[in-house]
Amino acid sequence: MSDPAPSRPARHGDKHLSDDRRTLFERIVEFLSPGPDSKDELIETLAEAEQRELIEPESRHMLEGVIRMADMSAGDVMVAAPRMDLLDIDAPYDELLAVVIGTGHSRFPVYEGERENIIGILLAKDLLKLQRAPELNLRALLRPAVFVPESKGLNELLRDFRSNRNHLAIVIDEFGRTAGLLTIEDVLEEIVGEIEDEFDEKDRDSGVFTLADGSQRVAGDAGIDEVNQSFGTTLPEEDFDTIGGLVAHELGRVPRRGEAVDIGGLRFVVMLARGGAVRWFKVTRAEPAEPSAAAEGPEA
Incomplete structure (x- = not known):
């Protein structure tokens, strides 16, 4: 029995041929299962990867942030x-x-x-x-x-x-x-996402903290009952669970940083707002409103 024919020595053009075949295969795969061709489709692909447990939710969130940040400006x-x-x-x-x-x-x-x-x-x-x-x-x-x-x-x-x-x-x-x-x-x-500070500990016992100037720092997710207890107020507790929800309702929208709202004898100044919600208020006693001329009645 004759020996099998020796393998043909590689020629310079063989590598190019191999690359062409691999490229053709990749093109066929892409045709049968095309990848995302837009950022929206890429984000959808990441969501599917999370559902299939290929990536963790935190990883998907960060990757989406990187993708969206590419289109954002200062x-x-x-x-x-x-x-x-x-x-x-x-x-x-x-x-x-x-x-x-x-x-x-x-x-x-x-x-x-x-x-x-x-x-x-x-x-x-x-x-x-x-x-x-x-x-x-x-x-x-x-x-x-x-x-x-x-x-x-x-x-x-x-x-x-x-x-x-x-x-x-x-x-x-x-x-x-x-x-x-x-x-x-x-x-x-x-x-x-939100970078927590020393006031944002998940195991905090209270949502109300005293600042050095005597004012109070109140978390947006603090319960209204807790705020009433801390300030001796009677803010309504029936319709809203958190103080952030009450303030947003009174204003008609989520307030922005620096905005102030007076409710029930307290002044709420937004210190930090992220992700469509207020994270922290600075709360002081609201100054009593000066009586208007109509309230004082006509002069004699």
């Missing part, structure tokens, strides 16, 4: 200028400290003269240096402000935040005016 997620918490460079130290304590932010844009004239960024921790060394000039503590256009993509902005080690940017409109501000946390939350 103007889509910024805090609008009227709701920005700013510091006045000429304000006394006690006033600056009160703003820092009352808002709880770690970074603040600083302006001079008018709010449009932002001259730098102050870290809250740097303000404490003035206590130990009052001779320091506040201007010397300012960090350079970073300005970005409203149209800047979130993907590019996130890269800038990481490379420049900067965590806050001032957003400007097409006319060069301040439109709002954006933090690295705002961008990351578009991917991973």
Whole structure:
């Protein structure tokens, strides 16, 4: 019996032929089972993968966030200028400290003269240096402000935040005016969802916390009965389970950050709103309304 014919030596063109065959096979598979050709279809594919337990729900949520973020700009997620918490460079130290304590932010844009004239960024921790060394000039503590256009993509902005080690940017409109501000946390939350802080512990015993200035920080999901007990009020408990639901009903929509609503003798100021719901209110006693001329009656 003759030996089998030796295998034919590989020629230069064989690899190209193999690549062509593999490409043809891939084309046939794609024709029979086409992949997603749009972002909406890709998101649907991720949902199907989750249903088939190929990926975890958390992974699907993050992947969807990455996909959607590609079409988003700084103007889509910024805090609008009227709701920005700013510091006045000429304000006394006690006033600056009160703003820092009352808002709880770690970074603040600083302006001079008018709010449009932002001259730098102050870290809250740097303000404490003035206590130990009052001779320091506040201007010397300012960090350079970073300005970005409203149209800047979130993907590019996130890269800038990481490379420049900067965590806050001032957003400007097409006319060069301040439109709002954006933090690295705002961008990351578009991917991973809400980033919890020290007040957001799932096993917290209460939704009401006392701030350093004597006001109260109230979670949006705090029960109305808990708020009534803490403040000695009689807010209605029949139709709503949470204080966030009651406030949204009174206003007719979900309030935005910085908005204030007076209900039942209390003033609710939105500190944080995410995902179509208020996460935290700052609550103080509402000032009594001044009587109108009609209520006082006609003059004698």
